[in-house]
Amino acid sequence: MTAVESDTAALGREQLRQRIIEAAAGLLAREGRDAVTTRAVAVAAGVQPPAIYRLFGDKDGLLDAVAQYGFARFLETKHTAPDSRHPVEDLRAGWDLAVEFGLANPALYTLMYSEPAKETSAAFKAGVEILMSRIRRLAVGGWLRVDEELAVTLIHATARGAVLTWLTLPDDRRDPALLTTLRESMVAAVTTQEPAVRDSGPAGAARALRAALPEQTTLSSAEQHLLKEWLDRLAADG
Template identity: 40%
Template sequence: MVTEEEDTQRHRVRETILLAASELIAEGGAAAMTTRAVAVRAGVQAPTIYRLFEDKQGLVRAVAGYVLETYARSKDVADDDADPVTALRVAWRAHIDFGLANPGLYLLMNDATRANRGAEASPPSDIPDVLTVRVRAVAAAGVLLVTEERAVDLIRAAGDGVIRSLLASPADAERVSTLSDDMLNAILGRIVEGRGETSARPVDALLIQLRAVADELTDLSAAERTLLREWVSRGDAGRGSVARDVAAFGSRSAGG
């Protein structure tokens, strides 16, 4: 039976190894993270690494998770009381800056996450994804014109493209700022009301807002909130009838 002291020591050694591996990647890229180099940097024997992570691929996944956790805890620099679109811009720029300042860590984090959906590369469940949180705030403000999932996918893909493009060729501060801002403005112009031309119907923003705040409508019963979420989650083909249903539901609720 493992004692609490042994478990604490195991956790401490594991954290030391992950820190050593992440430092090696930051200094020399993914190729610098050999098992031998990690063991020397962490002050442990190679068998200890294999005992904790099974093999090098297991270590890579764990390092990606460690980096992602550290990143998620540090990148949410926007004030929660700020305008939600402004807060989203701040989070976007922090994401771009991190990728450019830590290319080895960023590429490992993203490539390992793609290859291991749901594995150790994913952040712990108690760490909210900052982008998802910021997009949810935009939706709750009633100005998001696409679903939250669609917005997150678009912004994440655009950010990854910007970072990889800038890493592939030398870029001065002006080019970094211009490309980053232009890309985000192009995305916001398609997904946020009043930020550009869009073919989205006015009702879309209302339905997306209702979906974002459904759990906060405590005057409704649990069954009514479930029904509301079902209405606003229907496909584009039924958007007109959904709007009428929501309006009728609101009138009935207001009238008691």
């Protein structure tokens, strides 16, 4: 087989794989997880069942691929989400976006987060990187109340909890105030009401830390002196 033929075969295989994944995702959305059988997916995709086993191994392999497809779709919404000039408003908007995706795709969202192993996908990791960049903006601006890693965990946990709780409630108990309250609780836990750093960048952060230095008791006097010298130099650069 020539290189061109090999590339053509690989492209055809990937297109077939994508067609099967989209057929499975459609069944999942319309009829639920139990409807996603290899036979039903094969019929929906217009292929023979052996093709599914050849490409995905078994039903669990297919469901893993559908979950990764879900993370990729969610990643597309993150890339297109507008950024405001205020990092706390960006945090709210990003949380709302995650919850809206979950409520619009309940079966897919439940599959995506049904097992921790699903979160090893490249798309999931890329989404976390986007979230980390927004958390970093909060940290640089002095808005972050907790450690960056903890902030990411809190944001994920509250958004996931909001979606999964909402989906378990009967229609007459689905009060939008639940989502708003959970979001604002997350914002209060993750951010401060006023930025600790007035000026962005290392110089502003250095000045803020230098101002708070006399109040701390963790460092020895020698360590405080050395740190103050470093902070003075950083502050002077601004």
